[in-house]
Amino acid sequence: MEQPDWYYVDLKQVGIDFADPAEVESYDERQADDPQEDRALLARLGIEHFHVVADFGCGTGMLACEAAQIAKRVHAVDISAEMLAKSLRRAKGMGLGNLATQQAGFLSYEIPDNSVDIITSKFALHHLPDLWKGVALARLQRTLRPGGKLFLRDVVFECDPTEVPAVAESWIGWMGANTGYDRAEVATHIRDEHSTYSWIMAGLIERAGFRLLQADYSMRIYADYFAEKA
Structure with a gap:
């Protein structure tokens, strides 16, 4: 569908270029994703064989394929x-x-309204500025059936603005010691991508028409949100 000239183009790469085959091949190892963790998450979301699931920012498809072993589609x-x-x-x-599969973003995907039971997204929504996070969440809410569930994991600053320098440096150090991402790559995320504050993200979720069931934070930088269509 053609959009007005002011509409955000969400197909552009922000941060690491995942159009690069080398970045894709190293992604799973660097992210340290665990299929057992994905299975536990899907069980917590109550996935059943008759459900339709959508995974946004699916990456190499680890979570999506775990869901496809259970769900209808x-x-x-x-x-x-x-x-x-x-x-x-x-x-x-x-x-x-x-x-x-669908090559699209949160603002450009085409899935019918009220057609999905569970939506998941890990480390993808931060590619959008806050204004467009709100638009994206409203689109996700419309896509879900009544009572549908949303799981969102992302980089979210659980701190006051004055604490950002300390939290950022702590995260950079931790990433260098525990993952395959170096200082320059993490600094690029902080500087050029659009991670936001915890109170903003929670507010955006609720204003989009979700009931926020639980918000879990770790290291003052990672957040898991469980919500349902209100």
Whole structure:
């Protein structure tokens, strides 16, 4: 659908370029994602065999494929064609035929309203400025069926603005010691991407028409939100 000239273009890469095949191939190792953790998350969200699931910013499809082993249908959405190709290879290797990919972002995906039971997204919404996070969350709310569940994990600053320098430096140090991301890459995230404050994110979720069920924070930089369509 054609958008007005003021509409945000969400297909552009922000931060690390995940159109680069080398970045895609190293992604799982650097993120240290765990399929067992994904299975536990899906169980917590109450996934059933008759559910339709959508995973936004699906990356290499680890969570989406875990969902597809249970759900009726899974939409795997990402702006990176390389990530989607990796997701399809993963699904094929697991013998899954109920996973559909879509190259799109939160503002450009095309999934009918009231058609999805569970929406998940890990480390993707921070690619949008706060104004457009709100628009994106409102779109997700419309996509869910009544009572549908949302799980959102992202980099969120749980601190006062005056504490940002200390929290940022602490996170950079931790990432260098515990992940495959170096100082320059984490600094790029903080400087050029759009992570926000905890009180802003919680407010955006609720203003979009969700009932916020739980918000869990760790290291003052990571947040998990569980919500349902109000």
